[in-house]
Amino acid sequence: MxxxxxxxxxxxxxxxxxxxxxxxxxxxxxxxxxxxxxxxxxxxxxxxxxxxxxxxxxxxxxxxxxxxxxxxxxxxxxxxxxxxxxxxxxxxxxxxxxxxxxxxxxxxxxxxxxxxxxxxxxxxxxxxxxxxxxxxxxxxxxxxxxxxxxxxxxxxxxxxxxxxxxxxxxxxxxxxxxxxxxxxxxxxxxxxxxxxxxxxxxxxxxxxxxxxxxxxxxxxxxxxxxxxxxxxxxxxxxxxxxxxxxxxxxxxxxxxxxxxxxxxxxxxxxxxxxxxxxxxxxxxxxxxxxxxxxxxxxxxxxxxxxxxDLHLFNRPGIGKSVVRLRLNAGEFNSSRVRTLAETKILREHGQRIQVFQLQDNLVFSTAEYVVRALTECAGMECLILDFRYVISINDSAGHLFHDILCQLHAAGCVVLFTGLTNNSPLRRLIRERLGDRSDDLFRTFDELDAALQWSEDRLLARTMPDIPNTSIAVTRYELLNGLNREDVAVVQKFFERRNYAAGEIIIQAGEPARELFLLTRGVVTVFLPLEEGRRKRLATFSPGMAFGEMAMIDHAPRSATIVADTDVSCDLLTIGKLAALGATYPKIKIHILENISLELCRKLRKANREIAQLV
Amino acid sequence: MxxxxxxxxxxxxxxxxxxxxxxxxxxxxxxxxxxxxxxxxxxxxxxxxxxxxxxxxxxxxxxxxxxxxxxxxxxxxxxxxxxxxxxxxxxxxxxxxxxxxxxxxxxxxxxxxxxxxxxxxxxxxxxxxxxxxxxxxxxxxxxxxxxxxxxxxxxxxxxxxxxxxxxxxxxxxxxxxxxxxxxxxxxxxxxxxxxxxxxxxxxxxxxxxxxxxxxxxxxxxxxxxxxxxxxxxxxxxxxxxxxxxxxxxxxxxxxxxxxxxxxxxxxxxxxxxxxxxxxxxxxxxxxxxxxxxxxxxxxxxxxxxxxxDLHLFNRPGIGKSVVRLRLNAGEFNSSRVRTLAETKILREHGQRIQVFQLQDNLVFSTAEYVVRALTECAGMECLILDFRYVISINDSAGHLFHDILCQLHAAGCVVLFTGLTNNSPLRRLIRERLGDRSDDLFRTFDELDAALQWSEDRLLARTMPDIPNTSIAVTRYELLNGLNREDVAVVQKFFERRNYAAGEIIIQAGEPARELFLLTRGVVTVFLPLEEGRRKRLATFSPGMAFGEMAMIDHAPRSATIVADTDVSCDLLTIGKLAALGATYPKIKIHILENISLELCRKLRKANREIAQLV
Structure with a gap:
């Protein structure tokens, strides 16, 4: 079959x-x-x-x-x-x-x-x-x-x-x-x-x-x-x-x-x-x-x-379906993995970041519909226009996007463009018309996900104190949430500290998974290797978070490559050490497993909510 | 803010x-x-x-x-x-x-x-x-x-x-x-x-x-x-x-x-x-x-x-973006929760079920593009045409869909229509043209998810022996996978057996979550209550599976209502009993938590793969 x-x-x-x-x-x-x-x-x-x-x-x-x-x-x-x-x-x-x-x-x-x-x-x-x-x-x-x-x-x-x-x-x-x-x-x-x-x-x-x-x-x-x-x-x-x-x-x-x-x-x-x-x-x-x-x-x-029904003068109205998806960061987020506190802020204020995923041919009448919707968004922090599914853009539509970009910028709203290829006539047209102001005003990202993360980071930076790139205490690992000081001290004995220089590969896709990582200091990014040396960003982690735990749980080979964005310190917990911890301190292992399940639950609920918005 | x-x-x-x-x-x-x-x-x-x-x-x-x-x-x-x-x-x-x-x-x-x-x-x-x-x-x-x-x-x-x-x-x-x-x-x-x-x-x-x-x-x-x-x-x-x-x-x-x-x-x-x-x-x-x-x-x-650029004779080509999404059941599945064996079969053979999610106005030229793609799918088991995002359908497009339905049916391929409202002109047109054959040939479902499940069930029924609606042994609970007989016997003491008549509500949305359920016999469906008494199908479970475990893990109130589709028997494991199990038999609880994490991992990986296809 x-x-x-x-x-x-x-x-x-x-x-x-x-x-x-x-x-x-x-x-x-x-x-x-x-x-x-x-x-x-x-x-x-x-x-x-x-x-x-x-x-x-x-x-x-x-x-x-x-x-x-x-x-x-x-x-x-x-x-x-x-x-x-x-x-x-x-x-x-x-x-x-x-x-x-x-x-x-x-x-x-x-x-x-x-x-x-x-x-x-x-x-x-x-x-x-x-x-x-x-x-x-x-x-x-x-x-x-x-x-x-x-x-x-x-x-x-x-x-x-x-x-x-x-x-x-x-x-x-x-x-x-x-x-x-x-x-x-x-x-x-x-x-x-x-x-x-x-x-x-x-x-x-x-x-x-x-x-x-x-x-x-x-x-x-x-x-x-x-x-x-x-x-x-x-x-x-x-x-x-x-x-x-x-x-x-x-x-x-x-x-x-x-x-x-x-x-x-x-x-x-x-x-x-x-x-x-x-x-x-x-x-x-x-x-x-x-x-x-x-x-x-x-x-x-x-x-x-x-x-x-081929008569030229008998055409159904065009317009609305030019917006393939409309999302906001209160409901749909970048793949950057967030702390609980960050997640809460995004859920509350994420609607200040709006995403318009466009599609089909952008001519005056379809662009008009988008631009009209955008004029109502001047109070937003960030507007992301994703052109990944756009087939063509004519000059009149291009001019409208240039104009609305300038007007929204003047109103204090950041506009981000994604999914434009380098040769896009829209990119050229806007660059030409903006001239010197182009670098300032015209923000483009290859992927929607990267633009969404940039916007989220900006929103969070305004609301949360900057976290300096210093090591955090072991007690602040999310995986150890709820453990008392003594138990944390016990777990710590099973850890192995590792340091990575910025740019260094921490996990290579395809390798067997033998450990989970607890990020102490710095930022790491998860990439999916694509053909011709290109790679797709999947997620970014910051201190306190665990990564690599899924492959350890389901014994799958590493599905992605993880790279240190900055200088990075991690605590590693290997399969063997986790088993040993369970043998001697089963209640602590139960606690850790409950924390892992809780985190997986949260992510799964979020993923399911996102899917419901997309189909 | x-x-x-x-x-x-x-x-x-x-x-x-x-x-x-x-x-x-x-x-x-x-x-x-x-x-x-x-x-x-x-x-x-x-x-x-x-x-x-x-x-x-x-x-x-x-x-x-x-x-x-x-x-x-x-x-x-x-x-x-x-x-x-x-x-x-x-x-x-x-x-x-x-x-x-x-x-x-x-x-x-x-x-x-x-x-x-x-x-x-x-x-x-x-x-x-x-x-x-x-x-x-x-x-x-x-x-x-x-x-x-x-x-x-x-x-x-x-x-x-x-x-x-x-x-x-x-x-x-x-x-x-x-x-x-x-x-x-x-x-x-x-x-x-x-x-x-x-x-x-x-x-x-x-x-x-x-x-x-x-x-x-x-x-x-x-x-x-x-x-x-x-x-x-x-x-x-x-x-x-x-x-x-x-x-x-x-x-x-x-x-x-x-x-x-x-x-x-x-x-x-x-x-x-x-x-x-x-x-x-x-x-x-x-x-x-x-x-x-x-x-x-x-x-x-x-x-x-x-x-x-308003000249009538200067129009970009229309057509391709009429297909909003093209999916197959090898990569994207209904929300019916599947056993490992079923999941494997769907992953291997699911591409025999193809989904075309259509959008925008269906006129001759856009329908032609879809119909051309469909003629290449005569070797498939099921083709699902989702009209949820379609704005209008004219008669010429309607006739093409009628014709291709008949031709694919004659070739042994089942065509399913979803997202047609009751008043859809397409529905009326096809019913009229099919006459007596309408009930036989013209399968419509309100939701894509239901059509996808129906197609998956059909595919699975051809490949897997029918599971009679009798109770399964406790040893076959997925949550207890890998436990030996003695351990299973231990766990069983912590269970509480419940029976529900077909149609009975097992879990009511909004209630606090105090237990997880292990399905022994029958089928249950998860619904999201909507306005005006309507409800949206979220998932279906069959014997051997656990449900209700996520709310128990994250202490959220029940997010959905679960109803017995058939007469149903379940084993309940309450929060208290699970804690008691952990206190006395920590290794067994660790094993169960690892199984839960594994299942959550699988679902999360699948959800992430699906999201990647949709954005």
């Missing part, structure tokens, strides 16, 4: 897509594009569907690997490349972003400026191609091909026959090219630009490519299957913007109303749709409706939107 | 909005609407900004409580009411959804059908008003006023002077009314409909109202401040759809490209913008640009979108 990793052979999502594929296979409306013979030859029954999610899920049904030419689906991707090459402002001077209500081949130039209304009609697309950098037409086309290949996650090729045919018949597009030249929208010989446009339309892709290209736009420009960036994040919203209002030609308004996803279709039968942050859809079916969109493609997208 | 709840007097968000307000106050472009004197009298310097988030955050700056007439901002809300009254199909027959590229007052009727191109131009808006139900014009207008009031969260009123002036000068709209009558888009006398339209435009609101109305659309139709529903969820996407493509008149394409939020402006200077799932923006500033949109309103929305 071992845990085999067996997968289901299907998945509900695949099943639903298969249903849909079967159901929509019966639709035989529409006609295959016939303006060139290469497209007219397409099999009208070919039908593929593919979904790719931003977290890497792929679902393919039907003829999802049959290649066809992308045609107008190239337009948004080339527009994106033009934005990267020329910048948004320059591109907007040449190509508008208003829907026309006209068909795809309408020339639709602004009567004053001559600029095409938007980059999804042919005029705007040709103008966009002309804005792509490239010393020669070959260089320009290769840059386009490489870019679209990055979106698709594989090396795409061009269909030479389709290109030749498009070129042989594309006189209307040549007319558009010269109109654009006339208005100086294209400032070079327009003929090579139009040829490049024919080439980009002739790039071969299959359904899975389309879905991956769409998912790359949904994923802020990063291909979710290869992890490669295909377009700078800042231009993705612009590409999706024009797809949203102009992607489906004069059907755009109804499309956004009904389907609710930016989309683009091609005359060879391809359709892509993008649900930002979530997924990309690719459909292939050659027969087209009168508006030039694939009949089944439109139906599949529409049905998926309805069935899966 | 108590934890005072002190709030910051400001917040970074408020500060940023104040900056923006100051900065944009200097813009003096544009001209106040002048077609009626009531609007022409508006103070061009009046300027308010308000943000309302879907989780209830409110930020108001400037003249945010100054009332003005909503004008065209009423259009999407009335359109929504028409959709509710007539259904989407009927409304689409009368009013289109295509952007026109024309200005707001253009008549723009479809030359064939006479239907207005979209509901945001005057013709479409008047047609929408005519579709709102109401026996008399008064009833119709009152329904509109009440609806918009629900969006705003307060009782709004109409400005009688503005209405009178609009009515006195609105001849073009009367012409539109008769054109609509001519095409049978309006099938009654159009004049009262046009009057109602003038009235709806004359409803008074302030900036905070606008932001709340926008936030209500962002929040799937529920006002986030009052919790009241203003429009059925299914129509929200349609209202936002027309705002997205047609809301800013002939500026719509550029708006969606640049600002990336569905929006609507009014000629009195109001602008609303909606970021679905996140927030609503309301701005008020009377001077208008040439397209009839508030100059500062457009600037503020555009700047906020840029500064706060």
């Amino acid at each position: 071992t845990a085999e990793k067996t997968s289901l052979t299907s998945s509900p999502i695949r099943d639903q897509l298969e249903d849909l594929h079967r159901q929509f296979s019966s639709i035989t409306d529409g006609a295959v594009a016939s303006h060139i013979v290469e497209l007219a030859r397409a099999n009208p029954n070919a039908f593929g569907i593919c979904i790719v999610t931003t977290n890497g899920g792929v679902y393919e049904i039907g003829d999802s690997r049959q290649e066809f030419t992308v045609q107008a689906i190239s337009k948004p991707f080339v527009y994106g490349l033009a934005l990267e090459d020329e910048g948004r402002a320059e591109v907007l001077k040449k190509v508008g972003v208003e829907p026309t209500g006209d068909s795809f081949s309408s020339i639709s130039l602004d009567p004053q400026t001559g600029s095409p209304r938007n980059p999804m009609i042919n005029a705007g697309a040709i103008a966009s191609t002309g804005l792509v950098h490239g010393r020669t037409p070959e260089v320009r086309f290769n840059r386009i091909l490489e870019t679209i290949s990055r979106y698709a996650g594989r090396e795409l090729k061009m269909d030479q026959d389709v290109y030749s045919a498009e070129s042989a018949t594309g006189h209307r597009n040549r007319a558009i090219g010269f109109m654009l030249r006339n208005f100086n929208i294209i400032q070079e010989d327009p003929m090579p630009v139009v040829e490049t446009y024919f080439q980009q339309c002739s790039i071969l892709a299959h359904c899975r490519d389309l879905a991956t290209m769409a998912a790359t736009l949904a994923n802020c420009g990063v291909n979710p299957l290869t992890g490669e960036r295909a377009i700078q994040s800042e231009y993705v919203e612009s590409v999706l913007g024009v797809m949203g209002t102009c992607g489906m030609y004069d059907y755009a308004g109804e499309w956004l109303y009904d389907v609710g996803m930016p989309a683009k279709s091609g005359v060879a039968g391809g359709v892509i749709a993008v649900l930002p942050g979530q997924l990309g859809i690719g459909v292939f079916s050659p027969p087209l409706d009168q508006k030039g969109n694939s009949v089944r493609g439109v139906s599949v997208c529409s049905e998926l939107s309805r069935r899966w | 108590t934890a005072e709840k002190t709030s910051l007097t400001s917040s970074p968000i408020r500060d940023q909005l104040e900056d923006l307000h100051r900065q944009f106050s200097s813009i003096t472009d544009g001209a106040v609407a002048s077609h009626i004197v009531e609007l022409a009298r508006a103070n061009p310097n009046a300027f308010g900004i308000c943000i309302v988030t879907t989780n209830g955050g409110v930020y108001e700056i400037g003249d945010s409580r100054q009332e003005f007439t909503v004008q065209a901002i009423s259009k999407p809300f009335v359109y929504g009411l028409a959709l509710e009254d007539e259904g989407r199909a009927e409304v689409l027959k009368k009013v289109g959804v295509e952007p026109t590229g024309d200005s707001f007052s253009s008549i723009s009727l479809d030359p064939q059908t006479g239907s207005p191109r979209n509901p945001m131009i005057n013709a479409g808006a008047i047609a929408s008003t005519g579709l709102v139900h109401g026996r008399t014009p008064e009833v119709r207008f009152n329904r509109i006023l009440e609806t918009i009031s629900r969006y705003a969260g307060r009782e709004l009123k109409m400005d009688q002077d503005v209405y009178s002036a609009e009515s006195a000068t609105g001849h073009r709209n009367r012409a539109i009314g008769f054109m609509l009558r001519n095409f049978n888009i309006i099938q009654e006398d159009p004049m009262p409909v046009v009057e109602t339209y003038f009235q709806q435009c004359s409803i008074l609101a302030h900036c905070r109202d606008l932001a709340t109305m926008a936030a209500t659309l962002a929040n799937c139709g529920v006002n986030p401040l009052t919790g009241e529903r203003a429009i059925q969820s299914e129509y929200v996407e349609s209202v936002l759809g027309v705002m997205g493509t047609c809301g800013m008149y002939d500026y719509a394409g550029e708006w969606l490209y640049d600002v990336g939020m569905p929006a609507k402006s009014g000629v009195a200077g109001g602008v609303i913008a909606v970021l679905p799932g996140q927030l609503g923006i309301g701005v008020f500033s009377p001077p208008l640009d040439q397209k009839g949109n508030s100059v500062r309103g457009v600037s503020v929305c555009s700047e906020l979108s840029r500064r706060w």
Whole structure:
């Protein structure tokens, strides 16, 4: 009975897509594009569907690997490349972003400026191609091909026959090219630009490519299957913007109303749709409706939107679950082992230390929720913001955290950041904005536990007298609590005194446990050794406390390494000596065992309370 | 040093909005609407900004409580009411959804059908008003006023002077009314409909109202401040759809490209913008640009979108953090206290029980991530899906969970659902779809802990012989492990045998702890009493185990109530008897204390391992 990793052979999502594929296979409306013979030859029954999610899920049904030419689906991707090459402002001077209500081949130039209304009609697309950098037409086309290949996650090729045919018949597009030249929208010989446009339309892709290209736009420009960036994040919203209002030609308004996803279709039968942050859809079916969109493609997208609630404007409220855990040091503590007196103070005043463990993507709206909660905490001593579970932080969220840090600091509240990796954009952003004040204000800790201990120590230092690093009397060992002077004197004979220099290892993980330690002087820390020489802090002990007793009780090898933080003195009680003590002075051993049990009881109760807060 | 709840007097968000307000106050472009004197009298310097988030955050700056007439901002809300009254199909027959590229007052009727191109131009808006139900014009207008009031969260009123002036000068709209009558888009006398339209435009609101109305659309139709529903969820996407493509008149394409939020402006200077799932923006500033949109309103929305990354098409990937915790019973167990043998089996085979603790909103894309992970778990014994932290589940996600439940069941894997409240839509959906098979397949537990115990019990039952409910020998008490027969016989003299009927309370929370219990026969469960007679399961014990020993050790009052699940027999060891045992037979007491310490050690190590997994 071992845990085999067996997968289901299907998945509900695949099943639903298969249903849909079967159901929509019966639709035989529409006609295959016939303006060139290469497209007219397409099999009208070919039908593929593919979904790719931003977290890497792929679902393919039907003829999802049959290649066809992308045609107008190239337009948004080339527009994106033009934005990267020329910048948004320059591109907007040449190509508008208003829907026309006209068909795809309408020339639709602004009567004053001559600029095409938007980059999804042919005029705007040709103008966009002309804005792509490239010393020669070959260089320009290769840059386009490489870019679209990055979106698709594989090396795409061009269909030479389709290109030749498009070129042989594309006189209307040549007319558009010269109109654009006339208005100086294209400032070079327009003929090579139009040829490049024919080439980009002739790039071969299959359904899975389309879905991956769409998912790359949904994923802020990063291909979710290869992890490669295909377009700078800042231009993705612009590409999706024009797809949203102009992607489906004069059907755009109804499309956004009904389907609710930016989309683009091609005359060879391809359709892509993008649900930002979530997924990309690719459909292939050659027969087209009168508006030039694939009949089944439109139906599949529409049905998926309805069935899966994919409409962009139908989103549940985000926010509250950005706080994964909210804790305070009155109920949840660092692993630093505390004396009874310290424990009592923490239980009473620990709520002055609040922990916000955050998660997911921090954008304005999720950060707003956190910052609003933080503004109510100005009376606290310490606020710990744990970013360990945060997936991404955008700049607007980063600025809010910077601002609230400054405001809380001014109100006398210390803010601690944990779980930020060194490369975190948040760390960089706050450091930059704080400048000289960074070291002072911006306290970061790798681990929540360390930040919590720092905050607890600070709280305790304010309430309790400093304990100087001198040896304490044996009578103050917690393990000997309640024993009278004579009994303590007896026990002391069984001890063995040891001294360690700061940094010295007292206990090595993996060794057998032969003794318990009573800390007389100094501080020790317990570490769990991790891979690559890293280690995780587990606990810290201070004078009067015992450590290493658990392994002695359950005869387990040492589970952790214990290191002297300062110069340290200990009294050791070995297994043999404890047995000898029991043989001669059983009542004293009973007393010690009762003290050990009591301490274990306390820790267990606390651990159970903490677990109840976490699950 | 108590934890005072002190709030910051400001917040970074408020500060940023104040900056923006100051900065944009200097813009003096544009001209106040002048077609009626009531609007022409508006103070061009009046300027308010308000943000309302879907989780209830409110930020108001400037003249945010100054009332003005909503004008065209009423259009999407009335359109929504028409959709509710007539259904989407009927409304689409009368009013289109295509952007026109024309200005707001253009008549723009479809030359064939006479239907207005979209509901945001005057013709479409008047047609929408005519579709709102109401026996008399008064009833119709009152329904509109009440609806918009629900969006705003307060009782709004109409400005009688503005209405009178609009009515006195609105001849073009009367012409539109008769054109609509001519095409049978309006099938009654159009004049009262046009009057109602003038009235709806004359409803008074302030900036905070606008932001709340926008936030209500962002929040799937529920006002986030009052919790009241203003429009059925299914129509929200349609209202936002027309705002997205047609809301800013002939500026719509550029708006969606640049600002990336569905929006609507009014000629009195109001602008609303909606970021679905996140927030609503309301701005008020009377001077208008040439397209009839508030100059500062457009600037503020555009700047906020840029500064706060609010563009609809720029969303980080969602998905992975929907799984809050992933646990397995090899590492994390129910609170049922197990014997050593059971613990060993769970540690070895517990990974055949997997727990997925889910959180946040379950929509298609988040559910897809979970379902994909589940399809890889078909080889497991039990899969527990904990919905305790789930905020919402839509139907598409619900269907996926139904489907995967059936598929995993067919593969021999038991799926358990926890944390669903009785009213959960998921529960209802799955029950309905399973029908007769529901009782068989759909296992739900209130608490994760109970589901985990059930799964562990099932796993153990397959591997271990059934223990019949008869008394076990005293020698099998874990507390007496390692004692020889003679010693056990000695201890037995200190015991007191007790019997309890099933359902009887053995220990009552709050009572002083005077004894520990050794369970001879039957099963007991530990409960924490909660409010209103409810109780939370903490642990279950079976024969051979001790319970109640912790309170005896630390002299705390009983923290929980212990109830006999079956008929139960126990041996009691009181504090007094244990002391007496120690006095006469110290070595036996030492042995018992060592066993207690050992058990506490084991539990504490396990608890610490579990905590490490949870934080």
